[in-house]
Amino acid sequence: MKKIVFFLGLVFLFISCSNNQIKVADEDITVFFKHIKTNIKNNNISAIESDFKKSIYNRKTIEELKKYNFENIKIVFSKAEIQGNNARNIIGLIFSEEVIYLHGEYKLTKGKWKIERVENGRKDIEKKWNKTSCFLSFGKSFRY
Secondary structure (H helix, E strand, O other): OOHHHHHHHHHHHHOOOOOOOHHHHHHHHHEEEEHHHHHOOOOOOHHHHHHHOOOOHHHHHHHHHHHHOOOOEEEEEEEEEOOOOOEEEEEEEEEEEEEEEEEEEEEEEOOOEEEEEEEEHHHHHHOOOOOEEEEEOOOOOEEO
């Protein structure tokens, strides 16, 4: 009986510790998203270069980001889905009547979030919301 009580106590301890780690990671990634959003809105792409994982694909992404002016664009991040040291979400870039969806993948490395990859998120959204399609006045479709 003592072994069962001890075992259950350890289980509850591990569960509470893992929940705390998830909450900390969730808060950290929210701060990370605010940092990214602020620097992109201020066209300060150089400040977030170190937040990207070193790869040829990400270097090309950074070069593309530097070409555009983001001052009048609204940037929206969905709640991140965190699984262990990895996270992913949908990013929306909204300007006038057009929305560009991006899919972001992140990795927690040495206590710091890094952007693994950012790519077209339209495919992922269509998988999630496979309901009726609505066409907007400018010819783009979205799922709701």
